[in-house]
Amino acid sequence: QPHLVESGGGSVQPGGYLTLSCTASGFSADRYSMAWLRQAPGKEREKVACINPTGSVANYADFVKARFAILRTTHTISLQMNLLEPDDTGVYYCARVMNRQTCDSGDNYDYWGQGTQVTVSS
Numbered sequence: 001q002p003h004l005v006e007s008g009g010g011s012v013q014p015g016g017y018l019t020l021s022c023t024a025s026g027f028s029a030d031r032y033s034m035a036w037l038r039q040a041p042g043k044e045r046e047k048v049a050c051i052n053p054t055g056s057v058a059n060y061a062d063f064v065k066a067r068f069a070i071l072r073t074t075h076t077i078s079l080q081m082n083l084l085e086p087d088d089t090g091v092y093y094c095a096r097v098m099n100r101q102t103c104d105s106g107d108n109y110d111y112w113g114q115g116t117q118v119t120v121s122s
Contacts, residue, residue, distance in 0.1 A: 002027040002111045004094045009116030016084050016120070022077040022094030022113060030054070033097035034077045035109065036070060038118075040090035048092070049079060050103035059103045063087075084120045091115040 008020040020036070035050040049070035051058045058070050069080040077094055097103065098110035 002096060004096065004111055004113035006092065006094050006113040006116040009092060009118045011119040011121065012084055013122055014085055014120055017080075017082045018084065018118060019081065020079040020092055020094075020116060020118075022079075024075050024077065024094075024096075027096075029077075029096075030074045032100055033103045034072065035095050035097060035103070036077070036079045036092060037095055037109075038088075038090040038092045039115075040087070043090070045093070047107055050097065051077065052103060053100075057103070081118075084118075086120050086122075089118060089120050092118055 003026045005023045012018055030053050033050055033052050036048045037045055038048050039045040047061055049060045049068060051070045051072050055072045067083045071078045093115045094113040095109035096111040098108045
């Protein structure tokens, strides 16, 4: 059974940085596009970044403003977050793009991690 586990969340001051990590098991993660999404308090869940199976192509939401980077190895997917802002606060999730679709095929995910909390506050 596919399983995703996030780690690396925490509290940080504005302008700080955090790196989140997602560990994939139970499937061949290098055959799937993987994404990071987040849900801020009172907001809908939104996609932050997505990376293709080989790690050669990545897409980012405009609101990250070139501050974040998604990286991957065979079984881990990392999200490097820099110059964090209070609006970045939320629960961050790692998710598998279903049916081995590409990152630009739509927001369709079949497996999720439990989420990790990121709080940006002074």
